[in-house]
Amino acid sequence: MKKTIRALLGATALCGLAGASFAESHVTTLTIATVNNGDMVRMQGLTDEFTALHPDIAVEWVTLEENVLRQRVTQDIATNGGQFDVMTIGTYEVPIWGAQGWLVGLDDLPDEWDADDLLPAIAGGLTVDGTLYAAPFYGESSMVMYRTDLMEAAGLEMPDAPSWEFIREAAAAMTDEENEIYGVCLRGKAGWGENMAFLTAMSNSFGARWFDMDWTPQFDSPEWAATIDFYLDLLGTYGPPGAANNGFNENLSLFNQGKCGMWIDATVAASFVTNPDDSVVAESVGFALAPDNGLGKRGNWLWAWSLAVPAGSDSPEAAKTFVAWATSKEYTALVAENEGWANVPPGTRTSLYENPDYLAAAPFAEMMLQSINAADPTNPTIEPVPYTGVQFVAIPEFAGIGTQTGQEFAAALAGQQTAAEALERAQEITEEEMDIAGY
Structure with missing residues (x-):
């Protein structure tokens, strides 16, 4: 009888373990x-x-x-x-x-x-x-986020659709290095989704493109030279120290600490820069479309x-x-x-x-939606191109090429080479990779 009870208890225990194991196995x-x-x-x-x-x-x-x-x-x-x-x-x-x-x-x-x-x-x-x-x-998409108090103090008014020249004028007026306030914060960190996302979208507004219709790289074009020269001058003169190390998160932190007069970046940041729990300037933030050069394209992405x-x-x-x-x-x-x-x-x-x-x-909602709707990945540039994508080129090789070229432009921003040298290296890198890929 005791053996039978022990057997039953053992069987029950085993069933319990099996049941637990069964339950665990179905998670x-x-x-x-x-x-x-x-x-x-x-x-x-x-x-x-x-x-x-x-x-x-x-x-x-x-x-x-x-x-x-x-x-x-x-x-x-x-x-x-x-x-x-x-x-x-x-x-x-x-x-x-x-x-x-x-x-x-x-x-x-x-x-x-x-x-x-x-x-x-x-x-x-x-x-x-x-x-x-x-x-x-x-x-x-991307848009301009700016300090309304600093803009007012500078005697300027941000247009809903600013030009790059206005951005430079405003950056100069708002820069106060003594108080660690920099006129503009932009992506400088190397990466196809970091500085090259910003630079590619910006280049569209300058009339540049990654490739012509024959897939020939275009970094040796005057439009790319104008893009990089403007970017390096703007960020190098009116941006924070060490800008070549700053991506989205680093610039978000700087803006929320009150150290950026303007920040041109992802529209998704709007909820963070206007949140008093995150930002010391939450009550003084305005929004505008990404800048243009009057050529028909804005420097915003999708x-x-x-x-x-x-x-x-x-x-x-x-x-x-x-x-x-x-x-x-x-x-x-x-x-x-x-x-x-x-x-x-x-x-x-x-x-x-x-x-x-x-x-x-969300006071930024309308500007955000306008920015998203303004980006056209099927027609991203002023001159025709064989690719889709606003701040990237939708081919498998782009991630590697974009990261390598991004390293060259980050090095130029850090003062390790000139704009001309960075563009020459970018052209060589892209030509070589596209030849290997069979384009």
Whole structure:
């Protein structure tokens, strides 16, 4: 009898262990790679909200600086490594990787996710042959953010659509090095998505282009020389020390500390520079379109940080469940409830720009939408080009070429070589890489 009881107890214990193991084995763990930008940090802080809705899915985050993120996810997806289940990638990668079959299509997300609500300019950049391959987490263009108090003190008034010459005039008037206030902050850190994103968009407004219709590199053109000369003079004369080390996050910090008269960068920064918890100048920030040279193009870009499921994921359905949650209208409402409407991820959905609560809380909303709609990736330059993309060239080779050329222009900004030397090296690098690629 005792043996029987012991046997039953043992069997019960084993069943309990088996049940626990069974339950544990049915929890899917997703590994999500993302960038260390403010909106993504907010998303991580709301992870518990997702797992409460989906207790069968656990989430592990890998949060990386922008350039490092790009290297890691590109290496993983190109080798089908399967390290990540969800990747944060941009408008540059999505059409290339989608066409390669490296991403899982997202056309089967739930009806309530409402794909028709996506802004056409943003959704178009994430679609290949009619299939959506990434869900936009936030969309952006670029615009001028400026200190209204310093502009007034300088006796100037920022136009809604300024020229580059006005930007230089205002930068000179607002610079006060004794009090560590610099007239303008711009991206100087090397990287195809850092200084080259800014410089490529800027070059469009100067009449420059990466390639002519025969795929011949154009860094030896007078338009590129004018772009780089203006950039180096503007940032070198009126920018902060060490500007060659500054990307988005570094300039955001400088602006929020009151050290930048103007900052020309991503529209998504607007919610951070106007948040009193983040910025000491939150009450004195104005917005304007990115500058132009009167040639018909502005120096603004078009981008979306988006969530995609790599084809190498072992858990694509769970991954799509997370992607749908994080990019939904319901997630936007959740952020609004926790952080206020001004801090929701912007630039992806038409309904957001029709929401009176958002429009009332976000004084930058109209300028942001204008900037997004003004960028045309299919017609980015004044002269015709064989590529699409506003601040990048949508070919696989661009990431490597853009990073190498970005290093040359960062070196010029740091005073390690002249503008002419940087342009000559950029031309050589691009010619060599395009020859190897068979263009």
